[in-house]
Amino acid sequence: DSGVTQTPKHLITATGQRVTLRCSPRSGDLSVYWYQQSLDQGLQFLIQYYNGEERAKGNILERFSAQQFPDLHSELNLSSLELGDSALYFCASNRDGDQPQHFGDGTRLSIL
Amino acid sequence: DQQVKQNSPSLSVQEGRISILNCDYTNSMFDYFLWYKKYPAEGPTFLISISSIKDKNEDGRFTVFLNKSAKHLSLHIVPSQPGDSAVYFCAASANWGYQLIWGAGTKLIIKP
Numbered sequence: 001d002s003g004v005t006q007t008p009k010h011l012i013t014a015t016g017q018r019v020t021l022r023c024s025p026r027s028g029d030l031s032v033y034w035y036q037q038s039l040d041q042g043l044q045f046l047i048q049y050y051n052g053e054e055r056a057k058g059n060i061l062e063r064f065s066a067q068q069f070p071d072l073h074s075e076l077n078l079s080s081l082e083l084g085d086s087a088l089y090f091c092a093s094n095r096d097g098d099q100p101q102h103f104g105d106g107t108r109l110s111i112l
Numbered sequence: 113d114q115q116v117k118q119n120s121p122s123l124s125v126q127e128g129r130i131s132i133l134n135c136d137y138t139n140s141m142f143d144y145f146l147w148y149k150k151y152p153a154e155g156p157t158f159l160i161s162i163s164s165i166k167d168k169n170e171d172g173r174f175t176v177f178l179n180k181s182a183k184h185l186s187l188h189i190v191p192s193q194p195g196d197s198a199v200y201f202c203a204a205s206a207n208w209g210y211q212l213i214w215g216a217g218t219k220l221i222i223k224p
Contacts, residue, residue, distance in 0.1 A: 002155060002157070004155070006155075033211065033212075040216070041216050042116070042118075042214035042215050043156070043201070043203075043212070043214040044214075045211040045213070048211060056210065090156070092155075099144060099146060099161060099205065100146055100148075100158035101158070101212065102158065103148075103155030103156045103157070104155050
């Protein structure tokens with residue numbers, strides 16, 4: 001158990017819809033990262049937050065947004081969903097932006 | 113533009129023998145490298161890392177070797193055990209606290 005909690009584990013929705021994925025980092029961790037893993041590929045970095053502030057941005061679409069709240073949990077919002085957004089979405093955390101990152105078990109998003 | 117490449121999608125090794133997983137990178141700015149292990153339906157779990165100032169790092173049955181001139185690293189598992197069957201990801205960072213760039217993974221199968 002990494003201590004990083006992601007909910008929900010599975011999400012099935014339709015094209016054009018909007019969903020919110022939630023992540024609770026390990027106790028004491030200030031930095032949260034979001035990754036997308038499409039079928040049989042490596043993880044693609046989306047965005048990083050540190051203590052409530054955006055620290056780094058990767059290949060995140062404009063339809064996607066994220067935030068980190070005062071209690072340090074984070075949410076990833078995906079809107080105007082397309083079939084190609086079907087993927088595993090992982091959240092990771094670490095204490096101070098150091099390595100390694102510790103991962104949750106992911107949210108599997110299926111777009112029908 | 114794949115900056116981190118794992119060219120073997122899968123590898124099959126006899127239990128008790130050595131498993132060698134390979135990873136190549138193109139970005140000379142990478143200075144930290146990590147190996148993660150992933151079981152189905154779980155998030156990646158950190159295994160071992162190496163800084164670019166070293167050429168070898170050991171942790172129990174796991175050893176990572178880094179050849180900077182060849183931009184190549186490898187993970188050695190000795191002896192291989194059935195529980196080692198998983199997908200192994202190589203990841204790299206240009207700065208200790210920054211985003212990770214991931215390879216596509218190698219599925220390791222340990223045969224009894």
